[in-house]
Amino acid sequence: MKNIRNFCIIAHIDHGKSTLADRLLEFTNTITDREKQDQLLDNMDLERERGITIKSHAIQMDYVYEGEKYTFNLIDTPGHVDFSYEVSRSIAACEGALLVVDAAQSIQAQTISNLYLALENDLEIIPILNKVDLPSANPEEVTDDIVDLIGCNPEDVIPASAKTGLGIEAILEAIVHRVPAPKGNANEPLQALIFDSVYNPFRGVETYFRVFHGSIKKGQHIKFIATDKTYYADEVGTLKLKQLVKNEINCGDVGYLITGIKEAKEVKVGDTITDAKNPTKNAIEGFEDVKPMVFAGIYPVDTEDYEELRNSMEKLQLNDASLVFTPESSAALGFGFRCGFLGMLHLEIIQERLEREFDMTVITTVPNVSYHAYTNKEPNTKILVNNPTDLPDPSKLDRVEEPYIKASIITKSEFVGNVMSLCIEKRGEITNQTYLTTERVELSFDMPLAEIVFDFYDRLKTVSKGYASFDYSPIGMRASKLVKVDILLNGQPVDALSALLHADNAYGVGKKMCEKLKELIPRQQFDIPIQAAIGAKIISRETIKALRKDVTAKCYGGDISRKRKLLEKQKKGKKRMRQVGNVEIPQEAFMSVLKLND
Template identity: 65%
Template sequence: MNYIRNFCIIAHIDHGKSTLADRLLEFTNTISRKEKKNQLLDSMDIERERGITIKSHPIQMEYSYNEKKYILNLIDTPGHVDFSYEVSRSISACEGALLIIDATQSIQSQTISNLYLALSKDLTIIPIINKIDLPNSNIELVKNDIIELLGCNKDDIICTSAKKGIGIKNILDSIISRIPAPKGDIKLPLQAIIFDSIYNPFRGVQTYFRIKNGTLKTGQKIKFMSTNNVYNVEEIGIFKLKNLKKKILNAGNVGYLIAGIKNPSEVKVGDTLTEVKNPAKKPIGGFKEVKPMLFAGIYPIENEKYKELRIAIEKLHLNDSSLSFTPETSYALGTGFRCGFLGMLHMEIIKERLEREYNIDVITTLPNVHYNAYLKKSSKNPLLINNPYDLPDKNQLEKIEEPYIKAYIITIAQYIGGIMQLCIEKRGVIKNQSYITNNRVELIFELPLSEIIFDFYDKLKTISKGYASFDYTHLEYRKSDMVKIDILINGKIVDALSTLVHIKNSFSIGKKICNNLSKIIPKQQFEIPIQAAIGKKIISRETIRSLRKNVISKCYGGDVTRKRKLLEKQKKGKKKMRTIGFVDIPQSAFISILKLKI
């Protein structure tokens, strides 16, 4: 174990994490010239295009230092706040972390958030300034920011350019000299933490783990401590560019496990793995169930593709257990699924993968968060509401609770006023304001989750001219005055457009939705009223005027009563059409509501 180093990379989005990982793999000859490509550990096209890591990819490198060969296990982490739980589990499998900070942008909120996670696990932090080759880099200023943040010495900071390969040897030497070897005892019962898993269509779930204590062998009987499910180990191995089989792995090692597990939901990130004959007394701490925080309906544009959509979502669920789905039917959209996501980015990725990988065009309904609704009859056990249409009538409700978050915003001092105003408009309460450096301020707010899922981040970037960064953690559910807005088109409720909002925003949001729909829904031969209602009370209305034929154009003379009869006949016809007519709602109507600036 003295010759093993387990480490991860902490960085804000676009600070060069994936590029640095590529250079480390090249410098240690882990990959050949033929295998070289940008963002090597990012396997999905979406990851490459967006420049983020969605699914973590561990890999093992070998490096000689002072004429001794060391094993370096890089446990890569996802690069967005939606996947913060996976980041925390990856961090718990390491002894050290490379803290990468962009020389042009300095410290950002996600950097701070993940740094605190790493420090809470007593990880050794190696600060690295990346992109020093760029003309607008400010190395001295960033160094001072890091020293104020970590309390380290100037000599502890490594300057590098991952793109040009500058400073890579210094990083590798520091990993070995500064990050401690893993601690553990081979003689103790098996105790391994699960930090990720993927689904292999031929062999079932492939589990990624780090052994804290004991030994893992092929043929061994193991169990997961949170579920008590027992399996027989078919194959274990280590991570290279292609997985390498091993017969035995000891404490301190990182590897993968295949045990004929067919259901991905049985393998939970953060769970502890132990043996059946001589089990560990207690699991490794920190495990919790990952629960979806955002819900939206996904429907095929062509109803006959429902079966294909079901198969596609089931396949995505196999490789992403955090995606939940249940069938649902909508009056407006037909048959589809109510899906649960970790956040807006997670939802966008799933939608994009359905369209790219499975060639299915889908409509997503207005996303909403998970609410707790307490009924007057049974006020102890709440109803879990993830579809606004399922909310009971107001006279049956005791109260509604909505989820709150703690938001961390880092910005330059001159933009504090505008950011505070934005957060207060979003029902936020400031909890703390502190200067990280002379000019960089961290603001901590408590905000309702429902207020940040749409346009909050875009507005924050606009107000701060791109300088502010944002991260958040979940707090709890709190009582709130929420109301359901129903949208009626031609007198019929369109369930897919229903939404839950705070009462103070209900009139303005109802008006905006009606206004948007009136511009998008095409005219018919009859007048179409568009209404927003809370219960039986109409709070807003727009009217789409009918297409009108000039029925009196052929009347060149005669009595005026002849013209009146023709107009009355037309009026009766339009009234009848309005009763039996059907309004076709285009896909752009749902997209316009998704993009609504609330």
């Protein structure tokens, strides 16, 4: 066990984690020349297209140092704030972390938040200064920033370039010397942490685990503590580039387990695996539940596909434990699910994965957050409002509270004005402003979560020319002046488009929504009024004009009353049509409401 090292790579998005993982795999001869490709561990099409890591990936490497053979278990993690849950799970299975900082971009918001995650878990941090070969690199200054941040010595920071392979040997040596070997007792009952799982259509659920005490053998009877179910370990092994079957996974090691489980909900990430005959007394602690930030409804386009969508979501949840969903129904869309996501990118990725991996075409409703409504019947009767339709009648309402977050934005000093005006527009209150260096500023705001749900991140990138990094944490609920804005099509409310908005923004947003829908809903045989309303009060209206046949084309000259008679007849027909007609809303219309400022 003294020769096992478990570590993960943490960094801000685009600082070179996946490329560094590639170099480590090559240097330890884990992969052959034939298997080499860039971002080797990013095996999802979506990851390759977007150039981001979505899933954390575990892989085992063998490294010989001074004649001794070491086993390295590397877990590569995502850098985007929406996938921070993946990072926290990876950190729970490790003793050390490589903190990668880009020598050209220096420390960013996500670097700091991932670092704090690692420090909370008492991980040994190895700072790495990546991309030192870039002409724009600023190694001396960034090294000073790292020293200030984690309090190490300047010589502890390893200069490297994942692209050229510079410094890779020094990193591997540092892993051997600085990352502690796993602590654990091989003679105690089995205690292993599940940190990930994937669904294999042929073999059921594959569970990835890290053994803390004891060992797990092929053919052993095991038990999952959270679900209290026992299974037979059909196959255990380690995770090389392909799975490598073993007879036993020992204490301190990382591996996979196949038990033939077909039900996705039987495996919970963060659960403890133990021996069925001789169970451990205590489950592994310190693994937190996911806190979804953004809620949206996901509905099948065809209501008959509801069960299929449920199966797809369960399989997807195995692979992405931060997805939370509960069944709900809507008057306009039928049966579907209310889903919790960590952010807008997460929502987009889930929708894409449902379409690509499971062939499910879905409708996503307008994302929102959870509110607390208090009625004036009895004080402190709290109603959880996940959906604008759950909001009680305004006459019975005492107050509504919305979730607030503490946002930390790191940007260049020249963009401070732009960033401040964006945050104040989004109802943010500045709480702190710190100059990290003469060039870089950290701004702290308290702002409503609902305001950052839609387009805040995109607009922040625009106003700062891509030089702002953003991170946030929840700070509780605060009372707010909120109103429910309904969208009426042809006089019928569309519950999928209703939204809870701050009273000051309601008129502007209502008007924009009506204008946007007018562009996107195709014209029908009758006039379609699009209205935005607060309660019974209409605040905005647009009309989609009817497609009309030219009924007067056959009248050559003659009296005007002939034409009028034909037009009146047509008008009556259109009116009758409007009473019985209903309007189909295209999926783009639902999505466009999210991009009102484009």
